[in-house]
Amino acid sequence: MLFVTGKGGVGKTTFASALASFAASIGKKTLIVEMDDKGALARSLATTELQFAAREVSPNLFAMSMNTEDSLREYIRLFVKNPLVNTFGPLAKILDFVANAAPGVKEILAVGKLCWEVREHNYDIVIVDAEATGHIVAQVDAPAILSGLVQVGVIREQTKWMQEMLHDKATTGVVIVATPEEMPVLETMQLLDTLHNTTNVGVSAVVANRVHDDVVQGGDVAVFNSLWQAVQSNAVPSDAVEALRAPMQLLNVATQRRQNEVGNLEQLVARSREGGVMFMSLMDIDAHDHDVVTSMTQVLKDELQ
Amino acid sequence: MKSLRTVLETGRLVVVTGSGGVGKTTMSAALGAFAASQYNRRVLVLTVDPARRLADALGLESFGNAVVEIESSALTRNGTPPAGRMFAAMIDTKASWDELIARCAPNTDVRDKVLSNKLYRNLTERFVHSHDYIAMERLFEAQQSNDYDLVIVDTPPSRNALDVLDAPKRMKEFFGSRLLKLLTTQAQSRLFSLAAKPFFLVADRILGARFLTDITEFFTLFRTMEEGFVKRANEVEAVLKQQDTSFMVVTTLESAPLHEAEFLIDALRERGFSLNTVIANRVTSKELIEQAQDALAKLEASVQDPSFVQAVVKATEAVEPTAGQISRVVSTISRKSAEAVRKGELEHITLEALRKRSSDSQAELCICAISGAEIARATALVALGESVHPA
Incomplete structure (x- = not known):
């Protein structure tokens, strides 16, 4: 089970979709889960609205959208076995009670459903389009947090097997996606620390997404920079320099961005190596929505196979 | 519709929304720095993202929950000192909640009990989207204090950007809910309430009696603060709808942020908030x-x-x-x-569509050109804020 997280806007959903498509393509029965019911996963998989009941959207690839009310209903059916439940009518009110008043219950209903699918061996792999970096700990470690709050009761018992599963690094891992910019990299490093220091949840990989190419490479860099200087300073005025001015100005954004990227990536690589975490870098893909997923899936095939 | 310059010159509160990764925090700081440099106003920028480089640029050791003033020398450009003053603070959810409880608690006994309660610590730190409520609370407090003429608030990176605006309403609903009344009813009388029975049957079975007791205790305490909280929530809501409060949507021209921006433009309008500005960020000139x-x-x-x-x-x-x-x-x-x-x-084709969309919603579309450079000094922030121009 992989929880794909990252700062907002870095391409979590896209990466999770590509990873799931890749897993399905090599014959693994795969479940991908959207946790926030926002519809982004359906768009990224180029399919219609997802439901709580998983649906096979392409061969071997099953997708569902998490819904805590449905999860509670399933939970009660499976564990509480209270015949009265059916007479309660809509569970929404009870959910309201349970989920809004008791901290962590909503999280555990969602994570519990994921763990259940893993425990029952319903799939070879479960890929979760999870919460952003700021909330992932509350999500992935909900059972541990809740067991610290609750002394006795059914929930407390349930948290035990879930914790075992979530803390087993051979079974569960977090994948942190970042773009090579200041804030996403900073949040990634903070999350690596938090996960390591406050939880027993393992990190499977750090993925740098939307990495750009060098504008020029190797020995050409010095020539390029020297030319850029000449254009800027206008020290050797000529038609040639004039003709290069606007194109080079346009490229300057890419050059500077790349410079920052390199610095940020170095930090990310060093920190991943230090923590013994797999690091992967994905080039920027110039396409939209599902086309990005298709291209990224191909990249993952090339890289991981 | 008010132009961006008018908003910065005469507005009292600017709420900056937009999806993650579009440069909201930098934009908030840049517009704040520009407003402080250009107009004789006291400008406060409230941010949620602790960008280290941004703090460095502003000459701050680090952002904290407490408001700090940016030195006017940092904002001096070409020998010209700023016309106004700039202040900044980073919203620390935990510290802000503690302050809020201290203020709303009827006495020190309740305050201490709440602050040391295990559930409280978890509620505020981890579980509920408590940063949404606290962001609204902080902006209200700043706006009411009369210490600032203009408050620019960078909204938390919620998955749903509107959660933050609904937070005061949800807080009110929570206090008015049957749920809270049930929770805080005496245990004995609860048994006799037929309506409450199904709730407690299920809750007992799932959560366990002990957890239920803990929750009940906590919310009984929490309820003593109802008056303070509800009053606040009402006031915050009123401030958000005030004439001199202005909303802003920041986006890049990539498909996902743009999608979110379009959703926000419609949603803000539907809810009757005054959206004056849409900023397309990182546009190639x-x-x-x-x-x-x-x-x-x-x-x-x-x-x-x-x-x-x-x-x-x-x-x-x-x-x-x-x-x-x-x-x-x-x-x-x-x-x-x-x-x-x-x-x-x-x-620029995308930009044209966004311009139409904005003007249909009576908002001005502004452009901020892309620059590969990172902001290293406060004056660069001022320049960035100044460079934002109508499309």
Whole structure:
């Protein structure tokens, strides 16, 4: 089970979709889960609205959208076995009670459903389009947090097997996606620390997404920079320099961005190596929505196979 | 519709929304720095993202929950000191909640009990989207204090950007809910309430009696603060709807943020908030695209010309390039800038659609040009804020 997280806007959903498509393509029965019911996963998989009941959207690839009310209903059916439940009518009110008043219950209903699918061996792999970096700990470690709050009761018992599963690094891992910019990299490093220091949840990989190419490479860099200087300073005025001015100005954004990227990536690589975490870098893909997923899936095939 | 400049000059509160990764925090700081430099106003920027470089740029050791003033020397440009003053604070959810409890608690006994309660700590730190409520609370407090003329607040990176605006309403609903009444009813009388029975049957079975007791205790305490909280929530809601409160949507021209921006534009309007500004961030300048296009046409014609090559050799003689390097570098420049031109043109088609969308919603579309440079000084922030112009 992989929880794909990252700062907002870095391409979590896209990466999770590509990873799931890749897993399905090599014959693994795969479940991908959207946790926030926002519809982004359906768009990224180029399919219609997802439901709580998983649906096979392409061969071997099953997708569902998490819904805590449905999860509670399933939970009660499976564990509480209270015949009265059916007479309660809509569970929404009870959910309201349970989920809004008791901290962590909503999280555990969602994570519990994921763990259940893993425990029952319903799939070879479960890929979760999870919460952003700021909330992932509350999500992935909900059972541990809740067991610290609750002394006795059914929930407390349930948290035990879930914790075992979530803390087993051979079974569960977090994948942190970042773009090579200041804030996403900073949040990634903070999350690596938090996960390591406050939880027993393992990190499977750090993925740098939307990495750009060098504008020029190797020995050409010095020539390029020297030319850029000449254009800027206008020290050797000529038609040639004039003709290069606007194109080079346009490229300057890419050059500077790349410079920052390199610095940020170095930090990310060093920190991943230090923590013994797999690091992967994905080039920027110039396409939209599902086309990005298709291209990224191909990249993952090339890289991981 | 008010222009961005009018908003900065006369507005009292600006709420900056937009999806993650579009540069909301930097934009908030840049507009704040510009407003403080340009107008004789006391400007507070409230942010949620602790960007280290931003703090460095502002000459701050670090952002904290407490408001700090940016030194006017940091905002002085070309010898001209700022016309106003700039303040900044980072919203620390935990510390803000503790302050809020301290203020709303009817007495110190309740305050201490709440602050040391295990559930409280978890509620505020981890579980509920408590940062949404606290962001609203902080902006209200700042706006009411009369210490600032303009407050710019960068909203938390919620998955749903509107959660933050609904937070006061949800807090009110929570206090008015049957749920809370049930929870805080005495345990004995609860048994006799037929309506409550199903809730407690299920809750007991799932959560366990002990947890239920803990929750009940906590919410009984919490309820003593109802009056303070509800009053606050009402006031916050009223402030958000005030004439001099202005909403802003920041986006880049990439598909996902744009999607979110379009959703926000509609949703803000539907809810009756006054959306005055939409900012398209990291836009390639149209002028530059056109210049590059012209230059590329000339470049193609002259690239084989010996005098062109000679000029390039002369310009780069310090590094003694080979002929092969020169031809490679020039062709790379020509190929990659042609690519950038093509992308830029597509961007401007998208921008045109966004302009129409904004004006349909009575909002002004402004552009902030892309720059690869990171903001290293406060004056660069001022310049960035100044550069934001109507499309």
